[in-house]
Amino acid sequence: MPFLGQDWRSPGQSWVKTEEGWKKYSDEKNNNVAELKSYCKSEEFYKENIFLAMNYDVAAKKRKKDLLNNNTKIPYFHRDKxxxxxxxxxxxxxxxxxxxxxxxxxxxxxxxxxxxxxxxxxxxxxxxxxxxxxxxxxxxxxxxxxxxxxxxxxxxxxxxxxxxxxxxxxxxxxxxxxxxxxxxxxxxxxxxxxxxxxxxxxxxxxxxxxxIQITRPTSKGLTLTDLPMCLQLNIMQRLSDGRDLVSLGQVCPGLNVLSEDRLLWKKLCHYHFTDRQIRKRLIMSDKGHLDWKKMYFKLSRCYPRKEQxxxxxxxxxxxxxxxxxxxxxxxxxxxxxxxxxxxxxxxxxxxxxx
Known part of the structure; x- marks a missing residue:
């Protein structure tokens, strides 16, 4: 017996999208057609504006993203010992x-x-x-x-x-x-x-x-210059960088005299460099003595200093x-x-x- 119903291959009902949702398309409701067309046009116009805005701001967004990734302070450390x-x-x-x-x-x-x-x-x-x-x-x-x-x-x-x-x-x-x-x-x-x-x-x-401007402490007490000269010299011997000795000697005339001590610079040279390195870079002063201070800075430019x-x-x-x-x-x-x-x-x- 043949099938007498509607052909299953025929197109279905027409549906259109409105502001209230999807509705069936009807020829009788002509008043809704204009509204649907206007709505579709406004939707297309909105999409075009979004597309243009995205193309216009893509470079700016990329720069902001780069800076955001760079400024992220999330430590990725496992914090293992x-x-x-x-x-x-x-x-x-x-x-x-x-x-x-x-x-x-x-x-x-x-x-x-x-x-x-x-x-x-x-x-x-x-x-x-x-x-x-x-x-x-x-x-x-x-x-x-x-x-x-x-x-x-x-x-x-x-x-x-x-x-x-x-x-x-x-x-x-x-x-x-x-x-x-x-x-x-x-x-x-x-x-x-x-x-x-x-x-x-x-x-x-x-x-x-x-x-940076280093400020002196407000509390009044003993300072380095108040100590005896033997203790000041003993403290200077604990410094391992010759630049620190030069900076310390610029504080006051008393410390400047101690920072020019030949024995102090001699110990500093022997601490950082070997005897063979020292013999290759001998420098004599005007008085006929070894200028250990100049030798230290010359050796520092030629050889690595001892790290501690x-x-x-x-x-x-x-x-x-x-x-x-x-x-x-x-x-x-x-x-x-x-x-x-x-x-x-x-x-x-x-x-x-x-």
């Missing part, structure tokens, strides 16, 4: 540990707040700025700039270690100028606008450090774990202390050179 340094794939671990990964996971953000570790972290930041910026991942570079900002803020608050931070910022700025301008923008991970913004921040930090830190990272030769000195790492050796060796800032970087 130790990290396993593996240079090859094993059954337990695949891949290898990179410098950026170690920089992210080790707690450098808290280390800068410790006066014992401050100079260590600053020296490490300086070495990374000289030659290792291109080896850091995008997250590690962001963490680097966040830690650097915390270092600058700490110096501005405490008014200490100003010279070291100035040298660090100058080294970083020179390296970035070389990487961005001379070698091209592709060598650095991230958008070029972000790095330009970071360079502007570095210039701003340098200006803030130059405007109150607290450093430790490396366990038994389990290949890098950790801070005051923390316990999961070591299976019987004599844990005998397996641990201190790691200098340069030694930290050398661990991740393959």
């Amino acid at each position: 130790w990290i396993y340094v593996h240079k090859g794939s094993t059954k337990e671990r695949h891949g290898y540990c990179t410098l950026g990964e170690a920089f992210n996971r080790l707690d450098f953000s808290s280390a800068i707040m410790d006066s014992r570790r401050f100079n260590y972290v600053v020296r490490l930041l300086e070495l990374i700025a000289k030659s290792q910026l291109t080896s850091l991942s995008g997250v590690a570079q962001k963490n680097y700039m966040n830690i650097l900002e915390k270092v600058v803020q700490k110096v501005l608050e405490d008014q200490q270690n100003i010279r070291a931070i100035k040298d660090l910022l100058q080294t970083l700025y020179v390296s970035l100028c070389s990487l961005v301008q001379d070698m091209g923008k592709s060598v650095l991970v991230g958008n070029i606008n972000i790095w330009v913004h970071r360079m502007e921040n570095i210039l701003h930090w340098q200006q803030q450090l130059n405007n 830190y109150s607290d450093t990272l430790q490396f366990c030769t038994h389990c290949h774990i890098l950790f801070w000195k005051d923390t316990n790492h999961p070591c299976t050796a019987n004599n844990t202390e005998g397996c641990c060796i201190p790691v200098s800032p340069q030694g930290f970087i050398n661990l991740f050179k393959y």
